[in-house]
Amino acid sequence: MGNSVADILIVEDELEISELLEENLNALGFSTVAVSDGTGMFSELSQKKYDIILLDIMLPGEDGLSLCRRLRTPGAPYERTPVIFLTALGNLTDRVVGLELGGDDYLAKPFEMRELVARIRALLRRSKMSGLNGTNGKNDALPDAEESAPQCRLWKFGPWKVNTGARHLIDEQGVTVALSAMEFRLLMLFLRHPQQIISRESILTHMADRSDSYDRSIDVQVSRLRAKLRDSGRNATLIRTMRGDGYMLAVPVEKG
Secondary structure: OOOOOOOOEOOOOOOOHHHHHHHHHHOOOOEEEEOOOOHHHHHHHOOOOOEEEEEEOOOOOOOOHHHHHOOOOOOOOOOOOOOEEEEEEOOHHHHHHHHHHOOOOOEEEEOHHHHHHHHHHHHHHHHHHHHOOOOOOOOOOOOOOHHHHOOOOOOOOOOOOEEEEOOEOOOOOEEEEEOOOOHHHHHHHHHHOOOEEEEHHHHHHHHOOOOOOOOOHHHHHHHHHHHHHHOOOOOOEEEEEOOOEEEEEEOOEEEE
């Protein structure tokens, strides 16, 4: 990051908005680069590591949702770079889809610059604490002893295995599915308490970054994890919603 607060990549095709973002963020000590489409975004990412990507959804050519899906390609150097969606699409469905595809936050236009800056700083704190995009050179996201398990340790549940060292899922065909730091922490909470109801309050206490100034919906976090487990919809069989009580991992867990 050099002497800047953080390096931010802005992906926005509306020049007026792009220039406004750069002007305000630069004034606060952030280093910014602005591009107008996915081609420019991946070109920048191939040359430099960014701390946060501000990603518009309504872009020319490939839209922001599709671009975010590509960003989260397992093994990609920018797989865990935090993404904040900026878009005029502000309904609940759009927000959930964006988060399930791997976005870390969502801000609907028009927005207050103060709120955007607060969310950027909150994500940077979480990123620094968890080593999300490798800026601190270590992974300290999981202070719990069981979450800091040996590299080769496998947890088995239903048709899935979890490699706690690599922090990814493995399906029945041996295909790996990457997990974000938040998804991994949530899954490990369920795995340590299988077939037990866990209240939303308990999940929030476990997941919350106490330096954050806002809480994202626990339901959205569970929805994102279910999507990775291909267990979405009303007929979810792995992580079940217990009406009025919370959630439960409905299958036994075996440690390998």
